[in-house]
Amino acid sequence: MSGVRRLGARWRRRRPLRTRLALAASAAVALVAVGVCAAAFFVIRYELLHQLDLSLTQSATRVVQENRGEGPQIVAGECRFLSAPACAQVVPADPAADPEAAYLLPVSAPVREVAAGTRAPYFSNVTRFGHSLRMLTTPFGDGRALQVALRADPVERGVRQAAVLLAAVGGAGVLLAGVLGYAVSRTGLAPVARLTSTAERIAATRDPRHRIELPPGPPGRQDEVTRLAASFNTMLGELEQSVSAQRRLVADASHELRTPLTALRTNAELLARADRLTPAQRERASGALGRQIREVTGLVNDLIELARDEEPLPLVEEVRIAELAEHTVAMARTHWPRVRFELEVGPGAAEAVRPGVPARLARLLTNLLDNAAKFSPPDAPVEVGLTAYGGGGGLELSVRDHGPGIAPEDLPYVFDRFYRAEAARALPGSGLGLAMARQIARAHGAELTAGAAPGGGALFTVVFGGEGP
Secondary structure, three states: OHHHHHHHHHHHHHOOHHHHHHHHHHHHHHHHHHHHHHHHHHHHHHHHHHHHHHHHHHHHHHHHHHOOOOOOEEEEOOOOOOOOOOEEEEEEOOHHHOOOOOOOOOOOHHHHHHHHOOOOOEEEEEEEOOEEEEEEEEEOOOOEEEEEEEEOHHHHHHHHHHHHHHHHHHHHHHHHHHHHHHHHHHHHOHHHHHHHHHHHHHHHHOOOOOOOOOOOOOHHHOOHHHHHHHHHHHHHHHHHHHHHHHHHHHHHHHHHHHHHHHHHHHHHHHHHOHHHOOHHHHHHHHHHHHHHHHHHHHHHHHHHHHHOOOOOHHHOEEEEHHHHHHHHHHHHHHHOOOOOEEEEEOOOOOOOEEEEOHHHHHHHHHHHHHHHHHHOOOOOOEEEEEEEEOOOOEEEEEEEOOOOOOOOOOHHHOOOOOOOOHHHOOOOOOOOHHHHHHHHHHHOOEEEEEEEOOOOOEEEEEEEOOOOO
């Protein structure tokens, strides 16, 4: 039995889904059709036999009324013909009281029991005169039984004809079920077939721009397969954006690395001929080489940081945001001695904590402070504010400078990798600081936004939700 089951499972695995669905639908419809035909056959057979039994009962009642008080005898014997009345005979309980003439219908022990009153009336099938007969045996009174019989071959012929007709109808139903099952599977799985072909085409061409054609109609009235195709299209859109972003990142990184690497090679080749240089030239080339190495190292480290989407869980701890801001602002004052940094912590924000990686959160704020310091005029401060809002413990960290601000055409792109506005192209940096800051914020369940500050300058805001990441 287990071998048959394994063989069936192997056969199902090797058959296409369309074939299996067509066979399942056909089998279900065929089973219903065969069941209906079988039920109809038994109903027709029962009704035909029931009508014959009613005719026998009526004939027996008439014989009893017409021959009341008669002794054992053959009452009528013409049932060999279809148009003749029923055969009828009266049989005593005691065989010794049988008439001299032989009975037309078979007399058995159950017939004597009915005559004696020890058995209930019953119907039976017998064969006489070369034909099938349906016979009723019922009490006649005073130790006698009445046997009444009619030809049953018309009923049997009707039953056979009904069986043939219903078998033909059932066979046609099975055939129609097969056709409908194939049509249903072909129509129902058409979106799946399109999805499969699209996936195979994407796998072959590695081009996620392909889409599955969806039938027209409102999204709320789509079936499950259409919704699956729509979800697949959405996934393809996300994949296309991811691939495009990856290609853009590689192209931008290649572009950004080309200049410092070229300068590194030039200075390295220059230092290789140090014997031809003066001490001042060697010192200048050596300093430039060191700066370029630090620039390339910083750019590579930033790319590695951007490639990591999630924070390492073992490093997550409860961080007091106010203390972290104080430490980061102090470090910024050391790094930018000519820029004045001002930190203001609002009521309720000093004791607020958030789960996160302290070094990463410090990097987020450092990037914002470095960006503000680059654009801040010497006589204007960089203002850092930490305030609590709402009743759920939400925090808002803001960094504002008094520089030229962000142009409206640059505002949608300030968090893009390697994007640098026209005013920032002459300043140091790789264009990755703000992109990294937004990634760190989102990894900690916060949202970083940029906008114009009242009175001029740029304003960057980090909003931490009340529940933390």
